[in-house]
Amino acid sequence: xxxxxxxxxxxxxxxxxxxxxxxxxxxxxxxxxxxxxxxxxxxxxxxxxxxxxxxxxxxxxxxxxxxxxxxxxxxxxxxxxxxxxxxxxxxxxxxxxxxxxxxxxxxxxxxxxxxxxxxxxxxxxxxxxxxxxxxxxxxxxxxxxxxxxxxxxxxxxxxxxxxxxxxxxxxxxxxxxxxxxxxxxxxxxxxxxxxxxxxxxxxxxxxxxxxxxxxxxxxxxxxxxxxxxxxxxxxxxxxxxxxxxxxxxxxxxxxxxxxxxxxxxxxxxxxxxxxxxxxxxxxxxxxxxxxxxxxxxxxxxxxxxxxxxxxxxxxxxxxxxxxxxxxxxxxxxxxxxxxxxxxxxxxxxxxxxxxx
Amino acid sequence: xxxxxxxxxxxxxxxxxxxxxxxxxxxxxxxxxxxxxxxxxxxxxxxxxxxxxxxxxxxxxxxxxxxxxxxxxxxxxxxxxxxxxxxxxxxxxxxxxxxxxxxxxxxxxxxxxxxxxxxxxxxxxxxxxxxxxxxxxxxxxxxxxxxxxxxxxxxxxxxxxxxxxxxxxxxxxxxxxxxxxxxxxxxxxxxxxxxxxxxxxxxxxxxxxxxxxxxxxxxxxxxxxxxxxxxxxxxxxxxxxxxxxxxxxxxxxxxxxxxxxxxxxxxxxxxxxxxxxxxxxxxxxxxxxxxxxxxxxxxxxxxxxxxxxx
Numbered sequence: 001x002x003x004x005x006x007x008x009x010x011x012x013x014x015x016x017x018x019x020x021x022x023x024x025x026x027x028x029x030x031x032x033x034x035x036x037x038x039x040x041x042x043x044x045x046x047x048x049x050x051x052x053x054x055x056x057x058x059x060x061x062x063x064x065x066x067x068x069x070x071x072x073x074x075x076x077x078x079x080x081x082x083x084x085x086x087x088x089x090x091x092x093x094x095x096x097x098x099x100x101x102x103x104x105x106x107x108x109x110x111x112x113x114x115x116x117x118x119x120x121x122x123x124x125x126x127x128x129x130x131x132x133x134x135x136x137x138x139x140x141x142x143x144x145x146x147x148x149x150x151x152x153x154x155x156x157x158x159x160x161x162x163x164x165x166x167x168x169x170x171x172x173x174x175x176x177x178x179x180x181x182x183x184x185x186x187x188x189x190x191x192x193x194x195x196x197x198x199x200x201x202x203x204x205x206x207x208x209x210x211x212x213x214x215x216x217x218x219x220x221x222x223x224x225x226x227x228x229x230x231x232x233x234x235x236x237x238x239x240x241x242x243x244x245x246x247x248x249x250x251x252x253x254x255x256x257x258x259x260x261x262x263x264x265x266x267x268x269x270x271x272x273x274x275x276x277x278x279x280x281x282x283x284x285x286x287x288x289x290x291x292x293x294x295x296x297x298x299x300x301x302x303x304x305x306x307x308x309x310x311x312x313x314x315x316x317x318x319x320x321x322x323x324x325x326x327x328x329x330x331x332x333x334x335x336x337x338x339x340x341x342x343x344x345x346x347x348x349x350x351x352x353x354x355x356x
Numbered sequence: 357x358x359x360x361x362x363x364x365x366x367x368x369x370x371x372x373x374x375x376x377x378x379x380x381x382x383x384x385x386x387x388x389x390x391x392x393x394x395x396x397x398x399x400x401x402x403x404x405x406x407x408x409x410x411x412x413x414x415x416x417x418x419x420x421x422x423x424x425x426x427x428x429x430x431x432x433x434x435x436x437x438x439x440x441x442x443x444x445x446x447x448x449x450x451x452x453x454x455x456x457x458x459x460x461x462x463x464x465x466x467x468x469x470x471x472x473x474x475x476x477x478x479x480x481x482x483x484x485x486x487x488x489x490x491x492x493x494x495x496x497x498x499x500x501x502x503x504x505x506x507x508x509x510x511x512x513x514x515x516x517x518x519x520x521x522x523x524x525x526x527x528x529x530x531x532x533x534x535x536x537x538x539x540x541x542x543x544x545x546x547x548x549x550x551x552x553x554x555x556x557x558x559x560x561x562x563x564x565x566x567x568x569x570x571x572x573x574x575x576x577x578x579x580x581x582x583x584x585x586x587x588x589x590x591x592x593x594x595x596x597x598x599x600x601x602x603x604x605x606x607x608x609x610x611x612x613x614x615x616x617x618x619x620x621x622x623x624x625x626x627x628x629x630x631x632x633x634x635x636x637x638x639x640x641x642x643x644x645x646x647x648x649x650x651x652x653x654x655x656x657x658x659x660x661x662x663x664x665x666x
C-alpha cells in the first residue's frame with residue numbers, strides 16, 4: 001500500500017515537473033520561518049530570492065512559503081513544493097534540518113539547500129554565514145559602549161549557531177572591557193515581536209544598557225530606542241527602527257550565494273556542498289556605525305573586521321577555557337570548524353546554563 | 357544570583373502591560389461567545405487592528421486616533437464574519453479560521469509601506485495623588501490609558517451580564533436561541549452587535565501591540581496572541597472577572613520567567629513557557645468533566661447556527 005502511494009506521489013511529481021517545465025527552466029522554492037516583512041532574517045532571505053529573479057528573469061520561477069513552523073509541518077510544505085514541480089528548494093531555518101533530509105530522500109531529483117544546518121545528502125547542500133565573526137565586532141562595540149557593564153542578550157533557541165554567537169560576542173566584549181557581564185534570556189522563538197520586546201524590557205530592568213539579539217524582529221531595537229539604551233541591527237540593518245539606539249548591525253547577504261547556486265543548477269553542475277562564508281566574502285556583512293560610537297571604537301572595530309576578513313584574526317583564539325574551567329584552546333590556538341559547528345558549551349566567564 | 361534584584365513593583369507593572377492585549381481580546385471574545393457565537397478569527401481581527409491603528413496613528417500623528425482606528429478596523433473585519441455566519445449561516449469554526457487567514461494576509465498588504473516607521477508614543481496620563489503613593493503608585497497608577505481601559509471593560513462586562521437587562525438578553529440568546537426567539541428577542545441582531553463589539557475589542561488589542569507595547573509595525577506581529585485570548589475565555593469558564601486572573605497569570609509567568617533568566621536563575625524555560633497552556637488544558641478538563649468546584653457557564657447555543665423557522 002505504501003509503495004503504491006509512493007509511486008503515485010512520484011508520478012504526480014513527474015507530471016507537475018513536466019507541466020512546469022514549459023513555464024521556466026528552473027522552479028525554485030523558498031521556505032521561510034517568519035514573514036518576508038520581518039525586516040530581519042526572513043527579509044534578507046527574501047531579498048536573496050528577489051535577486052535570483054532579477055538575475056535570471058524568465059528562466060527561473062521562484063515561489064515561497066512563509067511562517068512555516070520548524071518540524072513536521074515543514075516536511076508537508078516541502079513535499080508539496082517537490083510535488084508541484086520545484087527543482088530546487090531553499091530551506092532557510094535550522095529547524096528544517098531533519099524534514100529536509102526526509103523529503104530529500106523521497107525526491108532524489110530535487111536539489112535542496114539548507115541554511116545553518118549540518119546534515120547533508122547527495123541532493124542536500126548546507127550553507128551558512130559565519131555570523132559569529134560579525135558578533136565579534138559588535139561584541140567589541142558593546143563592551144566599549146556599556147556604562148553599567150551589563151550587556152543583555154536575547155537568545156532564541158539553544159542551538160550551536162546561537163551559542164556560538166553568544167560566545168564570540170562575550171569574548172570580544174570581555175577583551176574590550178574586563179568588567180563586562182552578560183545577561184542572557186532565552187525566548188524560545190525566532191519571531192514574536194511582543195515577547196522579544198518583553199525580554200528586552202526585562203534585561204533593561206536588570207541593568208543592561210546594551211542589548212544584543214539573536215531573534216528575527218527589530219522589536220528589541222525599538223524598545224532600546226524608547227528606553228534610551230543601545231542595541232544592534234540583527235540580520236538586516238534596521239537603522240530606521242532605532243536611530244538613537246543602534247550602534248551597528250550585522251547584515252546577512254545571501255544574494256551572491258543564491259545566484260551562484262541557481263546558476264549551477266541551470267548549468268547542471270550543481271552538487272552537494274557545504275558553504276560557510278564569513279566577513280571576507282560578505283555573506284555576513286557589517287552595517288554602518290551609529291553616530292554615538294566614538295572614533296576610537298570605530299577604528300578598533302574596523303581593525304577587528306579587517307583582521308577577521310583577512311584571516312589574521314580568528315574570533316576564537318586561545319587561551320580560552322570552557323565555562324567549567326577546563327581548557328579548550330591553548331595559547332594562540334584557533335577553534336576548528338568541527339567544534340564550532342556543534343558548539344554546545346559556554347566559554348569561561350559566562351554565567352548561567354544553556355537550557356536543554 | 358540574587359532573586360531580590362527583581363523588583364516586584366516593576367515586575368507587576370510590566371506584567372500588567374504585557375497582559376493587556378490578551379485581556380482586551382479575551383473580553384471581546386467572551387462577549388461574542390456569551391451571545392452564542394464562536395469567532396475563531398481573533399488573531400485576524402487583532403492583526404488588522406494592529407495595522408489600521410498604526411496607519412491612522414502615523415498619518416494623523418495621534419496615538420489616540422490610532423487606538424480608535426484599530427478598534428474600527430477590528431470591527432470592520434468582524435462585519436465580514438457577521439455577514440457570513442449570521443445572514444448566510446455558514447459554519448462558524450470554518451469562517452473564523454478563514455477570517456484569521458484573511459486578516460493576516462490583508463494586514464501584510466496594508467502594512468507594506470509602513471514597516472520601519474516609528475509611531476508617536478502614547479503619553480501616559482499623570483494621575484495626581486494616586487501615582488505619588490510609594491510602591492503602589494508606581495505599580496498600579498503609572499500606566500497608559502489602555503491598561504486601565506482593559507480592567508474597566510472586564511468589570512463592565514461583569515456588570516453587563518450580572519446586573520443589566522441587556523446582559524440577560526445577550527445571555528438568553530446564547531443559552532437557548534429558540535427560547536430567546538420565542539420570547540421575541542432578535543437573535544441575529546443581538547449576535548451581530550456582539551460580534552462587532554468583540555471585533556472592536558480584538559482590534560484595540562492589536563492596536564495596543566503595534567502602538568504601545570512594541571511599538572512598530574511588523575508583519576505577523578500578533579504571533580499567536582489571538583489564540584491565547586481564545587484559550588483564556590475557556591479558562592475563565594465564561595466568567596468575566598476570571599479573565600483578569602487568567603490574563604495576569606499568563607502575562608505574569610511570561611514576565612517572571614524572562615526576569616528570572618535575566619538575573620541568572622537556572623530554571624526550565626521550556627516548562628515555564630508552557631505552564632499557561634497546561635493550566636488551560638487542566639481548566640478545560642475540569643470544566644468538561646463537570647467535576648471539581650469549577651463553576652462554569654458555557655453558553656448552551658455556542659457555535660450553533662440560528663435559523664428563523666417559526
